[in-house]
Amino acid sequence: xRIVLLGAPGAGKGTVAKSLTDFDGSVQISTGDILRNxxxxxxxxxxxxxxxxxxxxxxxxxxxxxxMEVRMKEPDCQKGFLLDxxxxxxxxxxxxxxxxxxxxxxxxxxxxxDVPTDVILDRLTTRRTCSNPDCQEIYNIxxxxxxxxxxxxxxxxxAVQRADETEDAITKRLxxxxxxxxxxxDFYEKEGLLKTISSLxxxxxVEQVKAAVK
Ligand code: AMP
Numbered sequence: 001x002r003i004v005l006l007g008a009p010g011a012g013k014g015t016v017a018k019s020l021t022d023f024d025g026s027v028q029i030s031t032g033d034i035l036r037n038x039x040x041x042x043x044x045x046x047x048x049x050x051x052x053x054x055x056x057x058x059x060x061x062x063x064x065x066x067x068m069e070v071r072m073k074e075p076d077c078q079k080g081f082l083l084d085x086x087x088x089x090x091x092x093x094x095x096x097x098x099x100x101x102x103x104x105x106x107x108x109x110x111x112x113x114d115v116p117t118d119v120i121l122d123r124l125t126t127r128r129t130c131s132n133p134d135c136q137e138i139y140n141i142x143x144x145x146x147x148x149x150x151x152x153x154x155x156x157x158x159a160v161q162r163a164d165e166t167e168d169a170i171t172k173r174l175x176x177x178x179x180x181x182x183x184x185x186d187f188y189e190k191e192g193l194l195k196t197i198s199s200l201x202x203x204x205x206v207e208q209v210k211a212a213v214k
Contacts, residue, residue, distance in 0.1 A: 001026050001213045002105060004083045004096075004193075006184055007113030008177045009170070010120040010127065012202055015138055016113070017082040019206045026080030029071055031064055031088075036162075037133045056164055056172030058180060061091045069099060088181045093188075108213045110188040111205075112196040117174070119200065124170050132157035 001024060005013040017028040035053060038046035045067070049059045068086060071077070087093040100107065123140065130137040130152035137154050139146045146152055146159035164173065188194040195212045199205050 001080045001082070001209075002108050003081075003209065003213065004087070004107060004110040004188070005085075005113065006110055006181070006188070008115065008117075008120050008181075009173045010124040011113040011115045012123075012200075012205065013084045013113060014136075015202045016111075016205050016209065017084040018138075019202060020082050020209060023206070023210065024080060026082055027076050028082045028084055029068075029077075029086065030084040031059075031067065031086040032084075033133075033136055034067055034071070035059060036136075040133060054163055054169065056169035056176060058088055058176055061089055061095070064088075064092060065095045065099075068096070072099060073103065087184065090183055090187060093184055107193055109195050109209075110184075110191075110193040111209055111212065112185055112188075112194055113205065114196050114198045115200065120174065121170065124165055125167070127161070127165060128159040129162055130155060130157055131160045 001020070005017055007013050014028075014030060014032075017030065020026060021028050035046070035049045039050045039053065040046070045063065048063060052059045064086065072081070083096075087096050126141045128139040128141060128146055128150075130139075130146075132152065132155050135152060135155040135157065137152050137159070138144075139152075139159050150159055151157060152159050164170075185194065185196075195208075197205050197208050199208065
């Protein structure tokens with residue numbers, strides 16, 4: 001499948017994308033994961049992105065498009081892809097449209113995960129993420145805790161709170177989402193690609209996405 005997952009931080013894009021890759025071999029492409037790995041590695045991209053990310057702001061569009069132009073042409077994308085956290089602005093959506101035209105690919109759907117703000121806030125403050133860049137399993141200390149010693153069930157690395165999951169950064173990320181990313185709902189509605197899902201259970205969302213792209 002070739003889909004874009006839209007939704008506020010904490011809406012469940014990453015969890016749903018991971019389950020869908022198990023389903024049909026489509027690759028999850030998370031710009032957030034790519035950027036966090038770059039920051040960890042101390043690469044040039046990481047150094048440019050770090051400050052924006054820690055403040056809960058968006059990384060500039062040109063940097064994101066440089067990453068995505070390369071990533072989407074890699075052979076593993078041919079089976080399908082789940083875009084998680086991209087596009088996040090109208091200019092990114094327009095650039096994606098051009099890029100897909102150039103490589104001759106059509107999106108199946110844009111899935112908008114619509115989750116109430118109180119649920120989002122609760123999820124973000126209780127989320128833990130595996131610190132191993134090759135794993136990045138997502139936990140929640142209430143509903144899906146890591147091991148008792150705080151390590152990842154899958155790979156044993158520490159599951160940690162992300163640097164941008166402080167209260168200040170979360171508030172900023174939600175404001176940024178409302179200002180810059182929420183307009184994409186209208187953009188994709190007009191393109192006839194939008195499907196909004198309001199369920200809170202990731203299993204239910206996965207089933208609805210599968211039905212939407214059949
Ligand atoms: P995420 O894991 O998707 O919540 O992304 C974490 C952070 O990475 C965001 O708060 C942004 O600073 C940055 N980021 C991720 N994807 C994008 C994007 N498509 N455009 C701009 N910044 C992004």
